[in-house]
Amino acid sequence: MQEKNALNYDYSVAKCFTYATILFGIIGMLIGVVIAYQMAFPQLNYLAGEYGTYSRLRPLHTSGVIFGFLLSGIFATWYYVGQRVLKVSMAESKFLMVVGKLHFWIYMITILTAVVTLFMGISTSKEYAELEWPLDIAVVVLWVLWGISIFGLVGIRREKTLYISMWYYIATFLGVAMLYLFNNMEVPTYFVSGYGKWYHSVSMYAGTNDAMVQWWYGHNAVAFVFTVPIIAMIYYFLPKESGQPVFSYKLSLLSFWGLMFVYLWAGGHHLLFSTVPDWVQTMGSIFSVILILPSWGSAINMLLTMKGQWGQLKENPLVKFMVLASTFYMLSTLEGPIQAIKSVNALAHFTDWIPGHVHDGTLGWVGFMTMAALFHMAPRMYKRELYSKKLMESQFWVQTTGIVMYFSSMWIAGITQGMMWRATDQYGNLAYSFIDTVTVLIPYYALRATGGLLYLVGFFMFTYNMYKTMTASKAIASEPQNASPMAA
Amino acid sequence: MFHWLERNPFFFAVGVFLVVAYAGVVTILPDFMESARPVVGTKPYSVLELAGRQIYIKDSCNACHSQLVRPFKSETDRYGMYSLSGEYAYDRPFLWGSKRTGPDLMRVGNYRTTDWHEYHMLNPKSVVPGSIMPAYKHMFKNNADIDTAYAEAYTVKTVFNVPYDKPDMPKLGTFDEAKKDAFEAAAVIVADMKSTEVKEAFKRGEIKEIVALVAYLNSLK
Amino acid sequence: MNMETIRELQAYGYIFLTVFLAIGLYAYIYHLYRAEKKGTRNYEKYADIALHDNIDDAPVEAISPLNKEKE
Numbered sequence: 001m002q003e004k005n006a007l008n009y010d011y012s013v014a015k016c017f018t019y020a021t022i023l024f025g026i027i028g029m030l031i032g033v034v035i036a037y038q039m040a041f042p043q044l045n046y047l048a049g050e051y052g053t054y055s056r057l058r059p060l061h062t063s064g065v066i067f068g069f070l071l072s073g074i075f076a077t078w079y080y081v082g083q084r085v086l087k088v089s090m091a092e093s094k095f096l097m098v099v100g101k102l103h104f105w106i107y108m109i110t111i112l113t114a115v116v117t118l119f120m121g122i123s124t125s126k127e128y129a130e131l132e133w134p135l136d137i138a139v140v141v142l143w144v145l146w147g148i149s150i151f152g153l154v155g156i157r158r159e160k161t162l163y164i165s166m167w168y169y170i171a172t173f174l175g176v177a178m179l180y181l182f183n184n185m186e187v188p189t190y191f192v193s194g195y196g197k198w199y200h201s202v203s204m205y206a207g208t209n210d211a212m213v214q215w216w217y218g219h220n221a222v223a224f225v226f227t228v229p230i231i232a233m234i235y236y237f238l239p240k241e242s243g244q245p246v247f248s249y250k251l252s253l254l255s256f257w258g259l260m261f262v263y264l265w266a267g268g269h270h271l272l273f274s275t276v277p278d279w280v281q282t283m284g285s286i287f288s289v290i291l292i293l294p295s296w297g298s299a300i301n302m303l304l305t306m307k308g309q310w311g312q313l314k315e316n317p318l319v320k321f322m323v324l325a326s327t328f329y330m331l332s333t334l335e336g337p338i339q340a341i342k343s344v345n346a347l348a349h350f351t352d353w354i355p356g357h358v359h360d361g362t363l364g365w366v367g368f369m370t371m372a373a374l375f376h377m378a379p380r381m382y383k384r385e386l387y388s389k390k391l392m393e394s395q396f397w398v399q400t401t402g403i404v405m406y407f408s409s410m411w412i413a414g415i416t417q418g419m420m421w422r423a424t425d426q427y428g429n430l431a432y433s434f435i436d437t438v439t440v441l442i443p444y445y446a447l448r449a450t451g452g453l454l455y456l457v458g459f460f461m462f463t464y465n466m467y468k469t470m471t472a473s474k475a476i477a478s479e480p481q482n483a484s485p486m487a488a
Numbered sequence: 489m490f491h492w493l494e495r496n497p498f499f500f501a502v503g504v505f506l507v508v509a510y511a512g513v514v515t516i517l518p519d520f521m522e523s524a525r526p527v528v529g530t531k532p533y534s535v536l537e538l539a540g541r542q543i544y545i546k547d548s549c550n551a552c553h554s555q556l557v558r559p560f561k562s563e564t565d566r567y568g569m570y571s572l573s574g575e576y577a578y579d580r581p582f583l584w585g586s587k588r589t590g591p592d593l594m595r596v597g598n599y600r601t602t603d604w605h606e607y608h609m610l611n612p613k614s615v616v617p618g619s620i621m622p623a624y625k626h627m628f629k630n631n632a633d634i635d636t637a638y639a640e641a642y643t644v645k646t647v648f649n650v651p652y653d654k655p656d657m658p659k660l661g662t663f664d665e666a667k668k669d670a671f672e673a674a675a676v677i678v679a680d681m682k683s684t685e686v687k688e689a690f691k692r693g694e695i696k697e698i699v700a701l702v703a704y705l706n707s708l709k
Numbered sequence: 710m711n712m713e714t715i716r717e718l719q720a721y722g723y724i725f726l727t728v729f730l731a732i733g734l735y736a737y738i739y740h741l742y743r744a745e746k747k748g749t750r751n752y753e754k755y756a757d758i759a760l761h762d763n764i765d766d767a768p769v770e771a772i773s774p775l776n777k778e779k780e
Binding site for chain 2: 038039040042045046049050053054055056058059121123124125126151154155160161162167170171174175182187189190192194195196200203204205207208209212213214216253257261263264265267268270273274275276277283346349350351352354355421422424429430434438439
């Protein structure tokens with residue numbers, strides 16, 4: 001392909017999504033820190049009147065980090081990785097370029113509108129699917145555009161076989177499409193009755209059915225947004241950064257199908273001891289435990305990729321980020337199944353242990369992997385070396401400390417709360433009133449919020465480092481093959 | 489066969505989709521046949537209660553309060569009878585929540601009263617010392633949206649056959665009838681409240697959010 | 710259709726999954742290793758797609774008319 005020397009990968013869309021990742025990361029995590037402190041210091045609820053209460057902000061935090069930070073992170077890496085593993089440039093197709101740009105702008109408009117409407121309290125109340133129907137339609141449009149971009153690029157590829165990361169991106173696309181559509185089935189009330197707000201809608205499902213659909217979605221939104229695309233990232237970025245081929249490509253393929261088969265069955269574990277049919281609950285429990293296998297298949301594969309190369313951990317902070325990410329992936333995919341065991345769930349459900357579990361997955365696995373991916377992409381997109389290795393090292397330790405503070409305090413808080421709820425005195429009466437179980441947790445809430453604050457500080461360090469890399473770092477002559485160049 | 493799938497992105501995508509969708513087809517779809525049947529005595533929400541429910545959703549009360557009593561002695565002692573599937577037959581969306589930062593509210597109407605809620609929403613610490621719940625003073629300022637509540641009731645009645653206007657069931661009627669009924673129901677709650685602001689607004693023909701919310705909370709039994 | 714029939718069908722659906730999952734995944738492992746042993750296809754080489762991903766690198770398996778006919 002010598003005649004095509006002038007052809008280069010086109011990262012313009014990937015760059016746009018990189019900025020979006022940083023922007024929404026700051027918004028989402030900042031709100032997260034605020035609401036965490038609100039639980040320890042309730043006075044903080046009154047900073048912005050009606051719009052500043054914990055309950056208003058909580059959906060903003062979850063949607064902000066999931067659909068703002070993480071989704072744009074996924075898109076940014078897709079527009080980077082997709083071209084490279086298919087060996088085709090976006091510049092080769094004007095059509096795909098237009099689709100990519102359109103995808104970005106519709107995405108930005110949708111998410112920014114979502115931020116505003118959630119502040120206003122316009123919500124359907126379903127977790128991670130709070131958006132009302134007009135925004136749901138916008139989400140569908142942007143999702144279809146992403147699909148066109150994926151399959152369009154696949155259609156003009158030079159590499160015949162799809163790399164494993166591509167499998168995971170495609171699975172993300174399909175899985176989220178199906179789940180989102182079904183969970184957001186709703187009837188706009190204005191168009192039926194002619195009264196009231198035009199954007200209000202009512203769920204197509206009622207009660208227990210609604211709960212089943214919601215947690216089938218809720219659980220698998222975690223699967224297909226927090227897990228599948230992040231695996232896509234790590235299967236590309238870790239081998240590329242370290243220069244080591246995947247330890248066992250066969251294992252990666254097998255884990256893929258294992259994950260696809262098993263993940264969707266585990267949603268029932270959110271509804272243990274509720275009014276959904278018993279067998280759905282039991283099945284959710286069993287499949288959650290089975291889920292350890294494909295999850296660890298990927299995680300161990302990643303760790304073994306570094307076999308004999310552990311020295312890189314010392315030299316290259318990016319490898320360190322990614323290895324820690326896969327370690328946290330192992331931790332949270334073990335913790336999840338433990339919580340899904342019925343007797344454990346009886347204690348853990350509704351307590352702070354659950355957000356604790358979520359956050360060691362999201363902060364440790366998802367956050368670290370996304371930031372490492374963007375760090376890896378930056379020198380190649382901007383043709384400059386990374387601004388500061390030292391800053392990266394400190395960011396790593398600040399954030400790791402934050403995560404450890406976060407999940408350890410939430411483990412203790414959750415188990416304390418669960419035990420106190422069920423504690424009885426010698427006559428069999430409940431030993432504690434509800435408020436006793438709240439006040440006892442306040443020190444842990446303070447600790448948790450501080451952990452979150454450390455993580456946010458780390459994210460600002462990341463932002464600064466990225467900004468300096470884009471603007472002020474030393475230019476590099478040619479693209480590095482593996483280890484990203486970085487100034488001390 | 490395996491390799492063929494790996495080579496053909498289209499069929500690969502179809503394969504992935506089938507594998508992913510299978511769980512939903514087996515576990516989720518069939519249950520739509522059954523579990524929406526209401527238990528005896530469960531009634532759809534009145535328009536005022538629905539307006540309150542919409543405020544509950546607007547302010548995401550479900551972020552901290554569950555509405556699901558699990559079948560354990562420690563829970564039935566604390567909150568009352570464990571939840572039955574049929575009790576949720578008219579809940580669109582369901583509001584089970586996933587976190588109990590505050591107590592369960594499934595049967596809060598059994599043990600809390602209008603004036604308790606009024607004090608609590610103005611200043612939670614005044615009735616529950618040590619509470620970390622924020623005050624919701626804006627609920628005493630904003631008006632409840634009866635129009636949208638009526639729209640929702642009318643929609644579920646026509647689209648999902650929710651039994652409004654059936655014997656022994658809540659009346660819905662036309663918009664004007666429904667509005668009149670909502671005001672009558674609101675009058676009862678306003679009479680139990682202390683806030684002059686709410687009372688005067690009601691005289692002007694405004695139902696504040698707090699009134700509708702209390703109507704909803706009182707209906708949770 | 711009454712509830713008993715549905716529950717029965719669900720149970721069959723579930724058993725089918727379990728059997729299919731077990732057989733399918735074992736067959737897949739067998740296929741992966743046999744293809745490598747017989748030399749028809751070395752899956753491990755696909756790992757190189759990530760490592761040699763410059764636009765002017767030779768694809769690990771190029772799309773060409775010749776290849777297509779071999780399928």
